Amino acid sequence: MTTVASDAEKTDGDLVVDVDRINKHFGSKHVVKDLSLQVRRGEIFGFLGPNGSGKTTSIRMMCGLLTPDSGHGTCMGFDIIKQSDQIKRRVGYMTQKFSYWDDLSIRENLDFVARIYGMQRRKEVVDQSLEKLGLSSRAKQLAGSLSGGWKQRLALAASMLHQPELLLLDEPTAGVDPAARRDFWEELHRLAAEGISVLVSTHYMDEAERCHKLAYLAYGKLLVQGTAAEVVAGQGLSTWAIYNSRDSDIRDNKLVGLSQQLHEQPGVDQLVVFGTSLHVCGKDAALLEQTLRRITAGQGLRMELIDTSLEDVFIYMMNRSTDNFGELS
Numbered sequence: 001m002t003t004v005a006s007d008a009e010k011t012d013g014d015l016v017v018d019v020d021r022i023n024k025h026f027g028s029k030h031v032v033k034d035l036s037l038q039v040r041r042g043e044i045f046g047f048l049g050p051n052g053s054g055k056t057t058s059i060r061m062m063c064g065l066l067t068p069d070s071g072h073g074t075c076m077g078f079d080i081i082k083q084s085d086q087i088k089r090r091v092g093y094m095t096q097k098f099s100y101w102d103d104l105s106i107r108e109n110l111d112f113v114a115r116i117y118g119m120q121r122r123k124e125v126v127d128q129s130l131e132k133l134g135l136s137s138r139a140k141q142l143a144g145s146l147s148g149g150w151k152q153r154l155a156l157a158a159s160m161l162h163q164p165e166l167l168l169l170d171e172p173t174a175g176v177d178p179a180a181r182r183d184f185w186e187e188l189h190r191l192a193a194e195g196i197s198v199l200v201s202t203h204y205m206d207e208a209e210r211c212h213k214l215a216y217l218a219y220g221k222l223l224v225q226g227t228a229a230e231v232v233a234g235q236g237l238s239t240w241a242i243y244n245s246r247d248s249d250i251r252d253n254k255l256v257g258l259s260q261q262l263h264e265q266p267g268v269d270q271l272v273v274f275g276t277s278l279h280v281c282g283k284d285a286a287l288l289e290q291t292l293r294r295i296t297a298g299q300g301l302r303m304e305l306i307d308t309s310l311e312d313v314f315i316y317m318m319n320r321s322t323d324n325f326g327e328l329s
């Protein structure tokens with residue numbers, strides 16, 4: 001695992017999550033393997049990785065919602081194994097499958113959640129929540145008639161009602177349109193600025209780029225962690241974009257043919273068509289350039305060295321971990 005984060009200037013008092021070599025099995029399946037990770041106060045920490053790579057299980061263990069088989073750690077200063085009750089009270093959990101009552105209004109839904117928590121001064125708490133999450137104007141609207149984005153906002157309000165210090169968001173915006181996703185993330189950053197820490201699992205690259213830090217898991221192993229820029233730099237990939245010189249060539253599928261030609265050529269580690277360009281990545285920058293110049297010569301193509309994107313890196317890591325599955329399992 002590559003750790004590329006540098007946090008020397010921070011003190012340990014900032015740590016909200018600090019786990020050391022935690023493991024989880026489900027039956028014979030080793031789902032999380034020796035996970036060590038630290039999350040700081042006010043940090044939005046994103047978990048990425050293929051389906052079933054252990055993101056949700058990791059997040060749940062770090063917050064005392066699931067007991068690790070081995071390893072140890074703290075969450076908000078409490079022991080994740082012995083003091084899970086104290087942790088649970090301070091955590092807000094929003095899952096993809098947040099259930100609200102369609103035939104209750106936003107206000108009634110929040111009031112219901114406040115009753116479940118046994119909260120005092122419910123009206124005041126609900127009013128504050130409506131105000132804080134910009135839901136006041138729709139307080140009387142039935143939850144069932146809300147768009148996906150507003151439903152997510154309601155789910156966030158419900159998970160924040162008891163004023164948790166740490167939020168767990170499990171693919172919170174799956175199926176929500178980009179504009180609503182952007183609003184949701186602005187809200188998360190406002191909360192983080194107030195000192196609330198957020199652990200979020202996602203498959204969306206735009207969301208990954210909005211996290212302060214990222215962890216990439218595959219087959220239960222943490223492969224890399226750090227800021228988006230650190231994660232990209234850590235893989236040391238060189239990336240070229242190749243375009244058709246003429247728009248008419250797009251219809252000829254020239255790039256698909258080129259992709260086949262480049263497959264398994266020296267220096268070429270990855271080929272991905274991105275819209276009207278082909279992204280070609282490789283670890284050995286000089287060899288990659290040599291190969292590209294040789295193969296594209298005289299084909300009427302334009303090529304340009306570009307910044308490697310987070311998406312290029314994640315695809316690369318995913319393919320690599322699949323190749324190394326035997327070694328990782």
Ligand SMILES: Nc1ncnc2c1ncn2[C@@H]1O[C@H](COP(=O)(O)OP(=O)(O)OP(=O)(O)O)[C@@H](O)[C@H]1O
Nearest residue numbers: 026027031049050051052053054055056057058201
């Ligand atoms: N309660 C459980 N009992 C048995 N197996 C489980 C349980 N929870 C998770 N698993 C298995 O553990 C593995 C990791 O699951 P997990 O939900 O942590 O992955 P994930 O990375 O969050 O996946 P996704 O992106 O699909 O949400 C999967 O193979 C899953 O089927």
